[in-house]
Amino acid sequence: MKLKVNDMGIATGRAQIVILNKKDAATYDLHPEDRIFIKKGKQKTIAILDVAESKAVPPGRIGMFKEVVHILQAKQNDTVSIELAEKPQSFAFIKKKLGKEELNKEEIYQIVQDIVDHKLSQIELTTWVIANYMTGMSVREIVYLTEAMTQTGIVLGLKNKVVGDLHSIGGVPGNRMTMITIPICVAAGVVMPKTSSRAITSPAGTADTMEVFAPVVQPIKVLKNILQKIGGFIVWGGAINLAPADEMVITVESPLQIDAEGQMIASIMAKKASVNATHLVLEIPYGVGAKIPNKQEGERLGNLFSLVGEKLGIKVKVVLTDGSSPIGNGIGPALEAKDVLLVLHNDAKAPSDLRKKSLQFASHLLEFTGKVKKGEGLQKATEILESGKALKTFTAMVNAQGGKMLQSNHIQTGKKMYHVTAHKKGILKHIDNYLIAKLARLAGAPQDKGAGIYLFKKKGDAVVKGEKIFTIYAHNAQELDFSATVCKQKHCVEIQ
Amino acid sequence: MKLKVNDMGIATGRAQIVILNKKDAATYDLHPEDRIFIKKGKQKTIAILDVAESKAVPPGRIGMFKEVVHILQAKQNDTVSIELAEKPQSFAFIKKKLGKEELNKEEIYQIVQDIVDHKLSQIELTTWVIANYMTGMSVREIVYLTEAMTQTGIVLGLKNKVVGDLHSIGGVPGNRMTMITIPICVAAGVVMPKTSSRAITSPAGTADTMEVFAPVVQPIKVLKNILQKIGGFIVWGGAINLAPADEMVITVESPLQIDAEGQMIASIMAKKASVNATHLVLEIPYGVGAKIPNKQEGERLGNLFSLVGEKLGIKVKVVLTDGSSPIGNGIGPALEAKDVLLVLHNDAKAPSDLRKKSLQFASHLLEFTGKVKKGEGLQKATEILESGKALKTFTAMVNAQGGKMLQSNHIQTGKKMYHVTAHKKGILKHIDNYLIAKLARLAGAPQDKGAGIYLFKKKGDAVVKGEKIFTIYAHNAQELDFSATVCKQKHCVEIQ
Numbered sequence: 001m002k003l004k005v006n007d008m009g010i011a012t013g014r015a016q017i018v019i020l021n022k023k024d025a026a027t028y029d030l031h032p033e034d035r036i037f038i039k040k041g042k043q044k045t046i047a048i049l050d051v052a053e054s055k056a057v058p059p060g061r062i063g064m065f066k067e068v069v070h071i072l073q074a075k076q077n078d079t080v081s082i083e084l085a086e087k088p089q090s091f092a093f094i095k096k097k098l099g100k101e102e103l104n105k106e107e108i109y110q111i112v113q114d115i116v117d118h119k120l121s122q123i124e125l126t127t128w129v130i131a132n133y134m135t136g137m138s139v140r141e142i143v144y145l146t147e148a149m150t151q152t153g154i155v156l157g158l159k160n161k162v163v164g165d166l167h168s169i170g171g172v173p174g175n176r177m178t179m180i181t182i183p184i185c186v187a188a189g190v191v192m193p194k195t196s197s198r199a200i201t202s203p204a205g206t207a208d209t210m211e212v213f214a215p216v217v218q219p220i221k222v223l224k225n226i227l228q229k230i231g232g233f234i235v236w237g238g239a240i241n242l243a244p245a246d247e248m249v250i251t252v253e254s255p256l257q258i259d260a261e262g263q264m265i266a267s268i269m270a271k272k273a274s275v276n277a278t279h280l281v282l283e284i285p286y287g288v289g290a291k292i293p294n295k296q297e298g299e300r301l302g303n304l305f306s307l308v309g310e311k312l313g314i315k316v317k318v319v320l321t322d323g324s325s326p327i328g329n330g331i332g333p334a335l336e337a338k339d340v341l342l343v344l345h346n347d348a349k350a351p352s353d354l355r356k357k358s359l360q361f362a363s364h365l366l367e368f369t370g371k372v373k374k375g376e377g378l379q380k381a382t383e384i385l386e387s388g389k390a391l392k393t394f395t396a397m398v399n400a401q402g403g404k405m406l407q408s409n410h411i412q413t414g415k416k417m418y419h420v421t422a423h424k425k426g427i428l429k430h431i432d433n434y435l436i437a438k439l440a441r442l443a444g445a446p447q448d449k450g451a452g453i454y455l456f457k458k459k460g461d462a463v464v465k466g467e468k469i470f471t472i473y474a475h476n477a478q479e480l481d482f483s484a485t486v487c488k489q490k491h492c493v494e495i496q
Numbered sequence: 497m498k499l500k501v502n503d504m505g506i507a508t509g510r511a512q513i514v515i516l517n518k519k520d521a522a523t524y525d526l527h528p529e530d531r532i533f534i535k536k537g538k539q540k541t542i543a544i545l546d547v548a549e550s551k552a553v554p555p556g557r558i559g560m561f562k563e564v565v566h567i568l569q570a571k572q573n574d575t576v577s578i579e580l581a582e583k584p585q586s587f588a589f590i591k592k593k594l595g596k597e598e599l600n601k602e603e604i605y606q607i608v609q610d611i612v613d614h615k616l617s618q619i620e621l622t623t624w625v626i627a628n629y630m631t632g633m634s635v636r637e638i639v640y641l642t643e644a645m646t647q648t649g650i651v652l653g654l655k656n657k658v659v660g661d662l663h664s665i666g667g668v669p670g671n672r673m674t675m676i677t678i679p680i681c682v683a684a685g686v687v688m689p690k691t692s693s694r695a696i697t698s699p700a701g702t703a704d705t706m707e708v709f710a711p712v713v714q715p716i717k718v719l720k721n722i723l724q725k726i727g728g729f730i731v732w733g734g735a736i737n738l739a740p741a742d743e744m745v746i747t748v749e750s751p752l753q754i755d756a757e758g759q760m761i762a763s764i765m766a767k768k769a770s771v772n773a774t775h776l777v778l779e780i781p782y783g784v785g786a787k788i789p790n791k792q793e794g795e796r797l798g799n800l801f802s803l804v805g806e807k808l809g810i811k812v813k814v815v816l817t818d819g820s821s822p823i824g825n826g827i828g829p830a831l832e833a834k835d836v837l838l839v840l841h842n843d844a845k846a847p848s849d850l851r852k853k854s855l856q857f858a859s860h861l862l863e864f865t866g867k868v869k870k871g872e873g874l875q876k877a878t879e880i881l882e883s884g885k886a887l888k889t890f891t892a893m894v895n896a897q898g899g900k901m902l903q904s905n906h907i908q909t910g911k912k913m914y915h916v917t918a919h920k921k922g923i924l925k926h927i928d929n930y931l932i933a934k935l936a937r938l939a940g941a942p943q944d945k946g947a948g949i950y951l952f953k954k955k956g957d958a959v960v961k962g963e964k965i966f967t968i969y970a971h972n973a974q975e976l977d978f979s980a981t982v983c984k985q986k987h988c989v990e991i992q
Binding site: 008009010011012013019026027028029031032033034050051052053054055056057063066095098100121122123124126127130131133134135201251252254255256257258438441442447479482 | 504505506507508509515522523524525527528529530546547548549550551552553559562591594596617618619620622623626627629630631697747748750751752753754934937938943975978
């Protein structure tokens with residue numbers, strides 16, 4: 001059957017979707033979620049059908065979202081032919097998992113390939129995520145999933161015997177130790193190809209903060225050169241297409257506020273395998289407000305990471321930490337970058353919690369990768385930091401990535417400010433981390449590097465009436481107003 | 497924040513969805529699947545957010561699907577204000593079920609209410625369906641679900657002590673016994689308010705076939721009058737909004753080709769509760785090609801129906817039948833209607849399998865509702881059919897529903913025909929039921945009442961070369977061509 005193209009002018013970044021008018025769908029006996037083979041001259045694709053009552057897509061027309069328009073190189077009013085197509089191969093494998101059966105290597109590989117190729121509908125992708133969430137995955141399945149996610153993306157292709165990596169399963173605000181720990185280890189001679197994430201719902205990811213100093217999007221070739229010259233980098237993983245299946249899965253997990261364990265382990269380990277990591281130090285913060293509620297759970301999860309790592313040839317050292325408090329004072333890219341610089345400069349005003357944690361993890365990495373003997377890591381790390389070698393290495397990394405090293409007072413923060421002061425004398429009992437993060441985002445972070453929040457006081461600190469607790473920074477008055485308005489409505493801090 | 501309306505001109509019949517440009521979403525820190533509170537003067541609603549790169553929805557604009565346009569009474573270029581809203585209450589309960597916990601009455605009621613109000617996103621609805629599918633539901637949960645589905649729709653409100661009902665869990669083509677069994681029972685004095693379904697993926701539902709004779713869409717008031725006057729009707733359940741949550745769940749189950757047991761039981765029982773049924777005869781066809789693979793499974797499912805029925809005050813009699821063969825010769829509304837008339841007229845050409853099955857189920861109903869003693873049902877049913885009383889009652893029902901009784905030869909079938917004949921002498925080993933149904937639909941059924949297929953031969957029959965096996969009927973040449981083309985490409989029949 002022949003239909004004329006209606007370009008809907010919308011790109012959603014998800015599966016390929018086309019729309020038929022209800023009347024045409026009835027005539028051709030087609031149903032929502034059917035697969036439709038579409039041909040336009042030599043171009044062809046398979047899209048997922050939606051059926052609508054629509055003036056925008058009258059009978060005789062096929063509404064196309066940008067993803068389909070692009071693949072078919074279609075224009076408004078072009079003629080295409082369509083016919084019913086089969087569901088993708090992985091549909092049967094998703095049904096198998098739904099039946100609580102264990103999947104084999106080929107089946108998991110096919111599912112991941114179809115996810116990456118945007119072939120699964122939202123219903124199918126959700127079914128895959130939920131089925132895994134509910135039945136769990138065997139270690140074997142997690143390993144296959146990791147391998148499939150690695151292979152459907154870019155792989156760095158290093159052949160070094162020892163490649164270090166650092167990861168935190170996250171959930172702790174302001175945790176920017178990466179930008180201090182990595183230079184310390186690189187200065188000690190450990191190869192550290194660090195890929196970081198950008199913020200999704202937080203005010204800054206490590207990639208956003210690193211970007212205050214240097215571009216974090218680099219071609220693979222440049223990254224390999226930097227590794228050879230300096231031994232490490234800190235870039236945005238998303239730009240080099242590592243394990244891209246992860247992003248699609250997140251479109252389902254994020255609105256459901258779930259993090260399916262097998263999927264999470266595979267996503268993290270796939271990114272490590274993509275940069276050929278051999279030694280991974282993994283932080284698992286636990287405690288009230290963290291992702292992992294208690295130590296026991298943290299240990300169980302850590303063991304699972306180690307088991308999967310073993311099958312992949314990646315040694316994993318798990319470090320459990322107290323995840324109930326934020327680390328550092330700045331929240332938002334520029335304000336966090338200032339914290340990092342203060343530590344690297346051994347400045348007396350540097351947040352001591354950030355300094356301590358960075359040294360601790362550098363110590364773990366130095367000992368784990370065999371750079372120093374057991375028990376000597378902390379001394380070595382401290383020496384590198386205090387001697388200025390860490391700062392020197394960080395500067396070299398920044399320059400190699402095409403950036404320019406800044407002084408702390410040259411880092412621009414938002415010119416518009418809103419101060420939150422203590423309404424009475426007392427002890428700061430509580431700062432609402434979730435709300436603080438939200439205020440920083442409303443003020444413009446992470447898009448506006450200089451937007452965010454600076455905490456002058458932390459939980460447990462004494463305050464007197466009128467003393468500053470935190471300041472909201474923004475670049476323009478409207479965004480400051482968004483943030484300040486929400487701040488006034490809600491209780492961000494509690495003084496007793 | 498204020499935005500101008502872009503009417504997308506599309507209605508999908510699903511959740512309320514709005515689209516923001518990627519830039520605006522970043523500025524306001526909004527994410528796909530977030531809930532957005534929208535206000536236009538006094539009109540307000542909560543919609544689900546989609547984020548797109550789009551010329552159709554530039555910054556400063558909000559793209560609205562018809563469902564939202566309608567509720568807000570919005571027009572192109574109207575100004576609306578938006579803000580972030582909470583997820584619906586039932587989100588937490590769906591998450592609870594995802595955690596494999598049993599839900600209580602209030603939780604299930606809230607979920608069903610939110611489903612009916614189109615408040616759940618496709619991801620959330622899929623999660624609900626899959627979580628139930630994977631953990632199963634307790635009898636208590638099924639009962640709550642049934643009650644919630646009943647109460648969110650129309651209820652007939654009968655107060656009769658005995659109200660009979662008949663249901664088949666389906667999967668057997670051409671099974672039109674309802675239109676014979678019901679008049680027999682009504683003629684015997686059983687009150688039978690029969691609601692039937694239209695075809696979704698089959699060539700005809702009972703409602704489609706009944707419509708050959710009479711309108712199947714009737715106001716509740718008219719239905720009550722008919723019950724008082726005649727004692728029974730056969731109408732389309734969909735038109736009277738019985739248990740409407742079912743339709744939304746089907747949008748997920750149908751493309752996944754699953755039928756979650758608890759949901760299925762609740763859907764069926766809710767429709768029975770809605771018409772105040774007290775005695776339900778339930779057919780469970782089992783065997784190769786049927787929904788239920790074997791007798792044991794059929795018995796287990798039957799017990800579950802009985803248990804749920806008990807809590808709802810509905811007595812359930814389960815009848816297990818051989819579901820491996822089709823019943824009757826006609827497929828498609830008019831052709832099936834002809835079969836029904838032949839049986840009601842006691843015509844020698846009537847399909848004997850359809851006649852036998854109709855009498856069998858009438859017998860069960862008469863005995864179960866206490867109209868006759870045990871062992872006397874078949875005799876009574878046969879007497880009513882052979883005396884012409886069943887035909888007379890059916891005629892009265894047709895007239896009461898505003899229709900007109902037809903003679904078999906006055907039922908119009910498609911003028912365009914395509915005959916499939918035996919390519920050699922032998923025994924008909926196989927007719928592909930799925931394909932036969934597909935051919936009937938491509939020929940125009942159920943929209944074109946006269947379109948469909950008439951089977952001259954059935955499995956096991958002897959054929960000689962050139963003898964007609966079946967005929968495809970269509971109203972226009974194009975649809976006959978669609979069907980015939982597929983018929984030529986595929987092997988519909990096998991002769992040995």
